[in-house]
Amino acid sequence: MSENANRAGRRPLILVTNDDGIESPGLHAVAEAAVAAAKGANGAGEVIVAAPTNQQTARGRSMNGNERDHFHPYEIPETNTDNRRLTAWHIDASPALVCQHALTVLCDGRTPDLVVSGINYGENIGTDIGGSGTLGAAFQAAAQGIPALALSRQTGVENHFFHGHLDWSETIRVAERWIRKILDLAPSLAAQPPGRRPFDVLKVDIPDPCPNETPERLTRLSMSRYLGFHIEKPSSRTRLGESRTYIAADAHSLDPADDGYAVAVDRVIAVTPLTIDCTASMIEAQRVLQV
Amino acid sequence: MSENANRAGRRPLILVTNDDGIESPGLHAVAEAAVAAAKGANGAGEVIVAAPTNQQTARGRSMNGNERDHFHPYEIPETNTDNRRLTAWHIDASPALVCQHALTVLCDGRTPDLVVSGINYGENIGTDIGGSGTLGAAFQAAAQGIPALALSRQTGVENHFFHGHLDWSETIRVAERWIRKILDLAPSLAAQPPGRRPFDVLKVDIPDPCPNETPERLTRLSMSRYLGFHIEKPSSRTRLGESRTYIAADAHSLDPADDGYAVAVDRVIAVTPLTIDCTASMIEAQRVLQV
Structure with a gap:
């Protein structure tokens, strides 16, 4: 199989999306990586970027948005992105709905070869990933049979909602390779x-x-919780905003075979294959449920 | 094991939640079922109801809400609910965050024996369930090791957002049994x-x-899409509200072993065991990725 040739031998089409919004440097980084990766044997492929207008962190696979909104064009400011092969759009919606709507209205009847979601500010680890908008958009693509790549970089929890200026060159290299x-x-x-x-x-x-x-x-997906939610003196009057997110996992609570251990303890790149089929063991279920 | 006795032999604690909001007749139905089911050998158990203030359909496992809000008490109007064993609360948040916050601030340091989410207006089937708020709340409990039950009833798509008055007696019976x-x-x-x-x-x-x-x-979770999203003339100017949801699955597209076939074709109760571990086959991943 020659590099980047797809089924029909046509040039690859990549949809890039994220949960941190159209202005996220992480999105611009992965867009740059996608343009570079799409330069293959069949000539340069096409990259469409579609992202939420504003940050939509922790939206999971929510499918909500402003019903009256449509996609607006956006110019990614990085100068080293090859703009001729890149169109970028934003819309006021959750990441999974942005992905769904982009697949329907921006791809001109074509199915992308790949949907890339990220690069997220903050690693996505363990049983918390169901709440991740980065993963939510990726699973929305997967539900339609499109292979998806969800990219996240480790940051402090303080960067999950308030982005700092980070150096993206290392992560762009990893993204392009994958x-x-x-x-x-x-x-x-x-x-x-x-x-x-x-x-x-x-x-x-x-x-x-x-x-x-x-x-x-x-790595496997960790079955420990990676994030914890701390409230000083919990009562029915506790406001949602009083909950503090922290990284609860440590070397003792994590399994060395899992994503969390790889990233947080050994500081290596964790590559975790995920399936959309979350059916549990039918044999075990039959045994205990006797249906 | 005597009925409804739990680990410590104490009375069971059940947290009931949903995505349709505190006023949903489906929530009141399952609360009634939970109170009836909690009447066990160890004396009547306790049921706490915690639901979103307003409808939060299709929020997946989104973890967002109004940071300034806290739980407000609510009285479930059904007269045949035993109010002495039932406290109900609502808060302006997504279903998974309602569940998370209720576990932290309403349970007085105890871990519920079971979290029940539903009864949803509309069946939750196949690869679309990642977008379901009913399932999102259930998986949020599961991420903390709490067994969860997600209940949904078949309705027309028109009932997913605009509830009609339905007879809940049949579903209450099913809910209580489970x-x-x-x-x-x-x-x-x-x-x-x-x-x-x-x-x-x-x-x-x-x-x-x-x-x-x-x-x-x-049943297994169907790997076909159950819902479709139709847009008349898709373009980048298409508004989100122009997309029409419809039930795309039919007897030909569904596998007879799956949840969709059971509910939509054979009209039986589909019982699907789900795992929070969505790691794919490590052997297959190793073979193709060679990491």
Whole structure:
């Protein structure tokens, strides 16, 4: 399979989205990586960027938005992005709905070869990922059979909602490598139904810092909680805003085979294959439920 | 194991939540079922109801809400609910955040034996369930190791956002039966870590109508899309509100072993065991990714 050739031999189409909003430097970083990765043997592919107008952190796979809004064009400010192959749009909606609406109205009847979501401010680890907008957008693509890549970088919790200025060069390199890899795999992935593939969503969590020689590790999703929610004196009068999110996991609570250990303890890149089929063991269920 | 006795032999504690909001007749129905089911060998258990102030359909596992709000008491109007064992609260937040906040501030340091989410207006089927607020609240409980039951009833799509007056007596019966069943299983479920249990969330979808003799069937989650999104003439100017949701699945597209076929074609009760561990096959991922 020659690099970046897709099923029909046509140039690849990549949809890039995120949860941090159209102005997020993490989105601009992954857009740059996607344009670079889409330059393949078949000539440069096409990259469409579609993101929420404002930050939509922790929206999970919510499908809500401003019913009256439509996509607005946006120019990504980075000068080293090849704008000729990049159109960017924003709309006032949750990440999964942005992804769904972009697939319907921006792709001109084509199905992208790959949806990339990220790069998120903050690692997405363990059983909390169901609340992640980055993962929500990726799973929305996966539900339609489109291979998806969800990219997140480790940051302090204080960066989840209030972004600082970070150096994105290391993560752009990681993103580009993984976009290339999944583009190459896309035809064989698409040949199998969702839930029966080696993965529907590939989750890649990048430690900070991430120098060139940082190893990659295939990991399981941690079944520990990674985030904790602390309230000083809980009562029925406690306001939602009084809850403080913190990173609850540590080397003792995490399994060394899992994503959390890889990123938080060993500081390597965690590559976690996820399936959209969350059916539990039918044999075990039959045994205890006797239906 | 005597009925409804829990680990410590104390009276069971059930947290009831939903995505349709505190005024939903589906919530009142399941609250009634929970109070009836909690009347066990150890004396009547306790039921706490915590729901969004307003309808929060399709919020997935979004964790957002009005930071300044706290829980407000509410009186469930049904006269045949035993109010002495029922306290109900509402707050302006997404279903998963309502569940999270209720676990932290309403349970007085106790961990419920079971979280019940529903009864939703509209069946929750296939790869679309990631967008369901009913399931989002249930998975939020599951992420903390609490067994969860997600209940939904089949309705037309027009009822997903605009509720009509329905007869809930049939679904209350089904709900009560399943709450009892999981309360009995709760100690053995809790003895295993999340992701390694026979199920973390049990999803029960109830056909409409559902007469007494309606069979129950253990089903897999469908990997087909159950819902479709139709836009007449898609363009970048298409507003979000122009998309029409419809039930895309039919007997030909659905697998007879799956939840969708059970509810939509055979009109039986679909009982689907779900896991919070969505790690795909590590062997297959290793083979194609070579990490």
